[in-house]
């Protein structure tokens with residue numbers, strides 16, 4: 001029961017946005033960008049944009065999937081298995 005005159009006030013959520021990196025759509029361009037780094041949390045996976053450290057135009061945790069990005073730079077070499085996202089069904 002709510003007290004009379006009491007109005008709920010939304011509390012800003014300082015957590016990074018939940019990603020869909022493990023839910024089938026993947027991180028998009030961040031997957032093979034040299035500035036992207038996969039961060040495994042207790043219950044979620046996030047993609048950290050390391051460009052955000054030096055360039056305020058980039059979000060620390062971009063909304064995924066990133067379909068195009070002016071900061072994208074291709075990573076050299078193959079994509080490591082831990083960056084590739086969920087395995088495809090057999």
Ligand code: SF4
Nearest residue numbers: 030033036049069071
């Ligand atoms: S520069 Fe763009 S593509 Fe690369 S990690 Fe950051 S947001 Fe993703």
